Amino acid sequence: MPRGGPRRRGGINTNRKGKFDPNDEKQVKHTKIGKVWELYEERQPELAKIPFSSKLNLERYLGLYDSLPSVWRMLKDIGSIRACWLYLSLYLVVQLVLSLIPAVQLWYSGQLLKIVEIAVEQRTVNKRLLFLVASSRVACSIADLILRHINTLISRPLNTRIKQYYTVHMFSVLARLDVPTYDDPLVQRQLEQAFPTNSRQSVIWRTVVGVINMGSTALMLVSQLFVLFSVLRNQQDGPLIALLSFSHSLLSSGSDTQSLFTRVWAATTHNADFIKLSGLRKAVADPAHRKEIVAGNMWEYMHSEYRRCITTLGEDAAEFFDVYEMFNQKRFPSFASIIQRPLQELPQIVFTLRAVQHPASIPLSLASLNLITTTATLFSHTLLKLFEQTGSISDNFATIRKMYEAINLANRIPDGPFPYPEDQQSLQMGMSVEFRNVSFKYPESKSYALRNVSFKIAKGQLCVILGQNGSGKSTILKLISRLYDPLEGQIFVDDQDIKTLKLADLRRALAILFQDYTHFPLSIKENIALGDPGHSDDIDRITQAATLGGASEFIERLEEGYDTYLDRPVRDYYSGLPEGTMDLFGRAVSFGRIRGIGGMKSNESTTLSGGQMQRIALSRTFMRSSVSEPSVGLLLFDEPSASLDPTAEHDLFERLRLLRGQKTMIFSSHRFGNLTRNADIILYMHDSVIVEGGSHNELLKAGGDYARIWNLQAQAFL
Incomplete structure (x- = not known):
């Protein structure tokens, strides 16, 4: 059983509202x-007590009204896509014709009954009509095939x-969210519910097609x-046989036990023997435990315990779905399943009585019976398909509503009203x-x-924030860049409250390298260029x-140089390769346990050391903060030399x-050295507060x- 609570598999509709609480006896059985x-x-709610409500999914429709504004917006968006209405109109016309073909085929089947009736009464066959009906049915089948292909x-x-249009919206949402919002x-x-990624079709297209279908x-x-x-209508006993056949077909479809996967449910076990049995089974199957099992001579005890658990549990020593299947098999048949059996036989009985009373009409009655039973079966299946489609539409409408809610999702960090700075050249003197x-x-x-932290760094100063890991150094840099806003107190930049400045302007004036720096699944050239996307084509x-970041030397030694991918975003898939195949497409082959069962991914990441990866991140910062670039006035470095x-x-x-x-520069570090000697101001932090502040000499004198x-580190070099 997985950690953290009961095991949940399937059956949970992500569009349902509310909470599933196994301890709530009023809501949970x-x-x-x-x-x-x-x-x-x-x-099940009260609506579920209505016959066939499990098929009709009536409770789903209650949320349709709330989703209609989003659906209307969806239709307007689709209308704005180039040539979309033309394709949609063609699709609608073709689907309309396809929906009428079964009725046309049924009408021609009725004509076949006429041919049989004429043959019974007049002892002759209308060959012209027979040829016309047969050729028309063949034409309908061919037309159905061609229209489906169209x-x-x-x-x-x-x-x-449609998918590309909404993919752009999805990318926009994911790209613009700030840290507190995205991390929630x-x-x-x-986001997962609004933009599902496990489908080849967009939810918009599924909804459009679902409504049309x-x-x-x-x-x-x-x-x-x-x-x-x-x-x-002119066939004797025809309506009665049709009614009986339709009743049987509908009851047959509706009498099945409601699938577990159509409900909200959870299953768990607290049985100590079964939990132990499962643990023992996994332990002997996992190669990671093999050495200890052998060296510790554990196998006899494990085998004995496994056999004891199996014996104690008997047929219940099985996974949930196996036990649940046996549980269902023990249930007594439902009332609907009982009465459907005689209904299944009644059309044949009526037909027999009709044949006994009117022997001459046997051929016609036999043809009518076949037509009715076949049509009734198809009709009931089509009707239930319609019910399923309407339930699916309800779910899709709810997903569309969530999608537009996500598109309109507001960031937690509010934008400021004032541009920054008033004079761009002033950034050359720092912030x-x-x-x-x-x-x-x-x-x-x-x-x-951070707790009640106060300090001031003047324009053009070099500040070093020192302290142990977790003391709050990185948090100061994150608050300056407004990744987060403080709970208490105020932050000022150039004597202006940071919350009043436009976020884009503020962040444009900063160059930041965080300790947990990121490498994007792009080429090295693009990773560096992202420091200043406006100059992404400037190779020089x-x-x-x-070069400034110290990365040029090892980059130029790479086979693909600046075009090397740190983590290639497109994977290679392969299977069934001979064991001697060590590389493919110039990349190493990784033979995992999934060999031969649907494809594998190669190990494509470029192998660089931690120091080399950090130099690439530094190069991205240098790309943004070069001396000649007047748009940056404050440089923030979080443990830039850690690796x-x-x-x-x-x-x-x-x-x-x-x-x-002459720009302002702030470092956070846990190392003392040449950097701190040259700092204008040093902030020493411990346990989320600043305990000391001043220059290097001032802090040494303070003792x-x-x-x-400092003295402890200095003694190591004496």
């Missing part, structure tokens, strides 16, 4: 299945255009009923930063990351940034000093924690 499993099922040809470009688990779930299915049913009534009594907690965290500037060796670290700081010019740790 508890059933003990055998010795091991316990099933918790959501009690519909496929139409649906492909239509689905592609509820938002993540909302629902209409065509309804038209198909009505037209077939009309034709069948026309064919049988001042001030924290006034700032406190902050990360979402879902109970402890403070990209190579200059790589660098001492020589690379020294070279980096020299390049950063050249890069800085506090900074001086103590």
Whole structure:
């Protein structure tokens, strides 16, 4: 059983509202299945007590009204897609014709009955009519085949255009969300439901096709009923046989036990023997445990315990669905399933009585019986298909509503009203930063990351924030860039409240390298260019940034140079390769346990050291913050030398000093060294607060924690 609660599989409709609580006896029914499993099922609402409501899905329709505004917006959006209405109109016309073909075929079947009737009464066959009916039925079958192929040809470009249109919306939503919004688990779930990625068709296209198919299915049913009534109205006992056949077909479809997968449910077990049995089975199957099992001579004990558990549980020592199937087999048949058996025989009985009374009409009655029973079966299946389609439409409408809700999702960090800065050239002299009594907690965290923090960094100063991991250094940089807003206190940039500045302008004026830096699944060239996307085609500037970041030397040694992908976004799939195949398409082959069962992915990531990866991230920062670039006034570096060796670290700081010019620069680090000697201001942090502040010499004279740790590190080199 997975950790964290009961095991859940299938049956949960993501469009349902509310909460499923197994302990709520009013809403959830508890059933003990055998010795091991316990099933918790959501009690069906009052609508479910209506006959066939499980097929009709009546409760789903209650939410249709709430989704109609979103559906109307969807129709307007589809109308704005180039040539979409033309394809959609063609699709609709073809589907309309397809829905009428079964009724036409049924009418021709009625003509065959006429031929039989004439043959019985006049002892002759109307060959011309027989040829016409036979050729017409063949023509209907060919027309049905051709029209379905045309519909496929139409649906492909239509689905592609709709999917691409909404893919752009999806990308926009995912790209623009800020950190607090995107990290919220509820938002993540909302995005997963609004933009499902496990389907080849967009939910919009499924909805459009579903509505059209629902209409065509309804038209198909009505037209077939009309034709069948026309064919049988002059047949003796025809309506009675039709009624009996339709009743049996509908009861046969509706009497099945409602599938577990159409309900909200959960199953779990607290049986210690079954849990132990499952654990023992997994332990002996996992190669990771083999050495300890053998070295510890554990197999006899494990075998003995496994046999004891199996013996104790008997036939209940099985997975849930196996036990549930046996449980259902023990249930007594339902009333509907009992009465459907005599109904199944009644049409044959009526036909027999009719044949006894009127022997001459046997051929006609036999043909009528076959036509009626065949049509009744098809009709009931089509009717239930219509019910399923309408339920699916309800779910799709709800998904469309969620999609538009996600498109309109607001960020948690509000934008400011004022542009920044008033004079772009002023950024060359740097930016001042001030924290006034700032406190902050990360979402879902109970402890403070910052507590009542205050400091001021003047324009053009070099500030180093020192402290142990978790002391709050990185949090200060995240608040300056407004990835988060403080819970208490204020932050000022150039004496302006940071919340009043336009977010895009503020972030454009910053160059940031975080400790948990990111590498995008793009080429090295594009990874560096993302530091300043406006100059992504400037190869000279990209190579200059790589040189400043210390990455150019190893990049040029790579086989594909700057075009090398750090993590190739398109995977290779293969299976059934000989064991001696070590590489494919220039990339190493990885033979995993899924060999031969549907394809595998190759190990395509470029192998670079942590220091080399960090230099690429540094190069991206240099791309944005070059001295000649006036749009950046504040440089923020979070542990920029964490993965660098001492020589690379020294070279980096020299390049950063050249890069800085007169701009403001803030470092966070846990290392003391040459950087702190040259700092204008040092902030020493411990346990989310600033305990000391000043220059290197001032802090040494103060004799506090900074001086103590500095002297400890210095002694290591004496």
